[in-house]
Amino acid sequence: MTQKTEISLGDVASRAAEAENEIRTERMSLNVGPSHPTTHGVLRLLMELDGDTITKCEPVIGYLHRGDEKIAENMTYNQFVPFTDRLDYLAPLANNVAYAIAVERLADITIPERCQALRVLICELARISSHLLGIGVFGMDAGAWTPFMYTFTEREKLYDLFEKLTGARFTTSYTRIGGVARDVPEGWLGEVKQFCNELPKTLEDVSNLLTRNRIFFDRTQGIGTISKEDALAYGLTGANLRASGIDLDLRKDKPYSGYEQYDFDVPVGTSGDCYDRYVVRTEEIYQSLRICHQVIDKFPSGPWYAEDAKKIYAPTKGKILTSMEELIQNFMIVTEGPQIPEGEVYFEAENPKGALGFFVVSKGGGVPYRLKIRAPSFCSLSILEKLAPGHMMTDITVILGSLDFVMGECDR
Amino acid sequence: MESIQDLLSNYEFLAERASADCPSVLCPAEKYLEFAADLRDKHGYDMLVDLTAIDWEHELPRFIVVAHLLSTTKHCYLRVSVNCEDDNSPEIPSLATLYPAADWHERECYDMFGIKFSGHPDLKRILMWEDYPYYPLRKEFPLAGIETPLPAADIADVTGVEAEPAPMMGGPFVAPPQGVVSESEPRAKDESWTEIDPKPTKRGTP
Numbered sequence: 001m002t003q004k005t006e007i008s009l010g011d012v013a014s015r016a017a018e019a020e021n022e023i024r025t026e027r028m029s030l031n032v033g034p035s036h037p038t039t040h041g042v043l044r045l046l047m048e049l050d051g052d053t054i055t056k057c058e059p060v061i062g063y064l065h066r067g068d069e070k071i072a073e074n075m076t077y078n079q080f081v082p083f084t085d086r087l088d089y090l091a092p093l094a095n096n097v098a099y100a101i102a103v104e105r106l107a108d109i110t111i112p113e114r115c116q117a118l119r120v121l122i123c124e125l126a127r128i129s130s131h132l133l134g135i136g137v138f139g140m141d142a143g144a145w146t147p148f149m150y151t152f153t154e155r156e157k158l159y160d161l162f163e164k165l166t167g168a169r170f171t172t173s174y175t176r177i178g179g180v181a182r183d184v185p186e187g188w189l190g191e192v193k194q195f196c197n198e199l200p201k202t203l204e205d206v207s208n209l210l211t212r213n214r215i216f217f218d219r220t221q222g223i224g225t226i227s228k229e230d231a232l233a234y235g236l237t238g239a240n241l242r243a244s245g246i247d248l249d250l251r252k253d254k255p256y257s258g259y260e261q262y263d264f265d266v267p268v269g270t271s272g273d274c275y276d277r278y279v280v281r282t283e284e285i286y287q288s289l290r291i292c293h294q295v296i297d298k299f300p301s302g303p304w305y306a307e308d309a310k311k312i313y314a315p316t317k318g319k320i321l322t323s324m325e326e327l328i329q330n331f332m333i334v335t336e337g338p339q340i341p342e343g344e345v346y347f348e349a350e351n352p353k354g355a356l357g358f359f360v361v362s363k364g365g366g367v368p369y370r371l372k373i374r375a376p377s378f379c380s381l382s383i384l385e386k387l388a389p390g391h392m393m394t395d396i397t398v399i400l401g402s403l404d405f406v407m408g409e410c411d412r
Numbered sequence: 413m414e415s416i417q418d419l420l421s422n423y424e425f426l427a428e429r430a431s432a433d434c435p436s437v438l439c440p441a442e443k444y445l446e447f448a449a450d451l452r453d454k455h456g457y458d459m460l461v462d463l464t465a466i467d468w469e470h471e472l473p474r475f476i477v478v479a480h481l482l483s484t485t486k487h488c489y490l491r492v493s494v495n496c497e498d499d500n501s502p503e504i505p506s507l508a509t510l511y512p513a514a515d516w517h518e519r520e521c522y523d524m525f526g527i528k529f530s531g532h533p534d535l536k537r538i539l540m541w542e543d544y545p546y547y548p549l550r551k552e553f554p555l556a557g558i559e560t561p562l563p564a565a566d567i568a569d570v571t572g573v574e575a576e577p578a579p580m581m582g583g584p585f586v587a588p589p590q591g592v593v594s595e596s597e598p599r600a601k602d603e604s605w606t607e608i609d610p611k612p613t614k615r616g617t618p
Contacts, residue, residue, distance in 0.1 A: 062539035067557075069524075070548055074555045106432050232458050232484065235513030246484060253487040343432040346480050346489065348461065357462055359478070374462040374480075382516040411539060 027055070030393075034063045038141060038397040041407025043381070049393060057388035057396070059381050064411035072371035076337025077103050077177050078314075080371070085171040087373065088409040090133055091126035091352045092172045093162065098349035100175035101256055102358035103368075106345040107177070107338070109309045113300040115179050116258040121295045122165070122174065123257075123349075124288040125192070128199070129158045130352035131239075131281045131288075134404040138278055139210055141401030142219040147206045154202050157195055164188055177338045178313030179305025189296050196292045203285060211279070220275040224387055224399035227272060234383040237376050238354030240403060243280045244272030250350035262291045274402035281404070312338040337366015353377055353404060373412055377405035419455075419490075423447060434480075434489035444494050445505045448479075452510055457481035457490055460507065463517035465496075465525045469551040474499040475527055479507065479514075496527060506532035524549035 033044035042063035048056035068087070072080050084099045085092035097119045104111060111119075136151035159169040164185055166172040174181050210216050226236070231244035241248055249266040251259040267283035269276030305313050314333040315326040342364045348357040354376025361370040380403045388396060416435035420426050425443050429436040439447050451457040462480040475496040482489050496502030506529035507514035518529040519538040526547035529535055537544060544560065546553055 062537075062541070065539040067548060070553070070555060108432070230512075233512045235459055235461055235511070237461075248484045248487075343430065344436070344478075344491075345432040346434065346462070346491065355461065357480070359462060359464060359480070361466055370466050372462065372464040378516065378520075379513060382513065386512075 026051075032396075034060075038400060040137070040400060040405065041410075043400075043405075043407055043410075045384075045388075045396070047388070047393075047396075052392050052394075054388050054391050054393060054396065057384060059384050061378075061381065061407070062411055064407045066412065068412040069371055069373060072368055074367070076366040077340060077368065078333075078338060080368075081175060082171060082173045085173055086408055087375065087412065088130070088351060088353050088356065088377070088406045089170065090406055091130040092170065093122040093166075093174055094126040094130075094349065094351045095356060096172060096175040097123050097257065098347070098351060098356045099358055100177055101349065102345060102347035102360050103177045103338075103340060104306075105347050106343050106360050106362055107309070107312055107340045109178055109306050109312060111179070111257070111306055112303045113258070114302045114304045115306075117295050117298075117300055118180060118184060118304065119175070119257045120259060120262070121192070121292060123351075124291045124295075125158060125161065127288045127352045128285050128292075129155050129162075131285050132158075134281055134352070135206065135210075135278065135285075138274075138398075138401040138404070139206075139216075141397045142216055144210060144213070144216065147209050150202050150206050150209075154199060161188070161192060161195060164191070176305070176313060177340075178309040183304045189299060192292065193296050196289050196296075199289060200286070203282065207282065211282070217275070219395075219398055220278060220402070221273055222271075223274045223391065223395050224402055225271060225273040226383065226387065230383065230386065231272065234386070235379040236354065236383060237379065238350065238352070239277055239280045239284060240354060240380055242267065243269035243276040245270055250348055250355055254348070256347075256349065262294045264288075264290050274398050277402040277404070312340070333366075339366060340364070340368075348374065351376065353406060353409065354380065356409075373409075375409040375412060377407070377410040380405045381410055423450075429491070429493055431491060434491055436491035436493065438493045438495065441494050441497065441504045444492075445507070445510070448492065448507055448510055451481060451490065451492070456483045456485050458484055460511035460513045460517070461489075463507070463514055463521060465521050465527055465549075467525060467549065467551050472499070473497060475502045475525060477504055477521065477527060501528065502526070503528040503530055505530050506535075508532050523547075526550065 027048060027050050030047045030049055031044065032047060033039045034042040039045070044060040044063065046058040046060060047054055068083050071083060081096060081099065084095040087095045132151040132155045136148035139147040162172055163169045165188060166174045166181065226240070226244045228244050228246055231241050231246060236244070237248070245268060247266060247268050250256070252266055264287045267280045267287065269280050310329060311333070314330045319326045320330050340362045342362055344359070344361050346357060346359045348355040355374070356376055357374030359370075359372035359374065360368055363369045384399075384403075387399060391399065416428065416437070419435070419437060420428060425440050427438040429438050459482045460479060461482045463477065465475055465477045468474055468476065473495045477494045477496065479492045480489055481492060494504050496504055502525070504527065506518055508518060508529070509531065515533065516538060518532055519535060521527050522529060522535055523537040523539050524547060536542060540548070546558060546560070
């Protein structure tokens, strides 16, 4: 005798609903970092996941806190220059310049044209170097290895140029209050020119690999979208802000160091997603190259430090060895520090990562009373708590890569 | 661009502060939120770029909170300062509801100076760890630091291993320089100890 069992199949929708009940996703908490390859430094993320979806993400920072602001209160203005290298250590030259200009604003000294042009040039080279790394590792975060190799090769050439100019590849410490450490070496500008001519070829190769890549599209478009309002509210600056469609570039809008003389465009994104941030950075490299060409073509002659700032810029070695007065001057500046008048000044420079600000409070003398560093990476990371929820776990690497932050600057 | 005179005449409670660059105003704490909301909504200061504090040490009032606002359309900065009335437990209203950017800046300010921001959604330390007992950017805090147990007490409870503070200087990975370490590092000099007469620690004499 056969036994018959009735089974109900039901409709498609009810079966799907049943399956949904069967696959129970579990909420779990996940700790990423502080040492993790995708976090670009010692960043720790405390996440809550529902299956593969992030429901909560809390960034924990401070693992690289060295107390730079406390240190600054205890040393002379020039002694602090090496510490600025270690803020955004992917663009130390730009930090050096931003710090020097902030203090010079307080001292109210005029910087000669040659020095200003040189500072613009090194800022733009630092931007190219930082963006080359930014794009390279961003590709790597999204799964593309090759572009990283291309961009790193070019970055290496830049570091050779930095070494020829400053004597160091990484920790440049190139500016002084009132000028720079030394003049441009002979033939250096020609080498920079050559580099600027050759770079577009590599950029094209990288673009061919990434910009119209289907997989890259899928990983980056519509991911990590920051609206205009959020970008403003969270104080995002630099490429992250411009990718969201806000046209704010301090080089154009609050020109410093003679940026107003140069002709360049400010790339602005439309959707504010990871892809837009990548495109804006790529385009910024081309614009930086344009500025570099213009600086080199009309590189001014004349003094390369503020000669009339007697109590601020220490005389060069040749002068010390021949003149008693200048020997004393040098001794005073080295021991007491550059004499900066009393006052408060806030200066922001458009650095590769965003607006790097220095709030300098002086009570007179050679040591700042208070020095606050406004780090763009700090602000870029603060949006993560709002940005990450709703994304998949794998997207977090892409989002972090696209925000292009540096922990040395975030934690100070 | 609106001049500082317009602001001062429209808001009578404001006082002008000396500044070497952008306009700078001093706002009383009770009008702070109202004024900041006006700045954002009526005057176009749509971005809070920075918020910090200054410790004047011997001057009164001791703490002043300084915020920098930027108008992304008019491209001008404004410095808004607020004095903290109480020197022992400084407290001012939080801007975090107006400008989400203030959230982390205020946490840092609390972490470094011990200034409380009333109305902040989650005021806790940000750069130092939660149980850290000092406010490092206050002027009385020594540059050399103060030896503090690391936040491993919970782990120590489980493992039974004693959590020791990290050495202030030297340590197992640094070769001792010639002579006395505390003298070779003049900036980090902590007068309370030397190698010959060390601080009593759980580790015993180093």
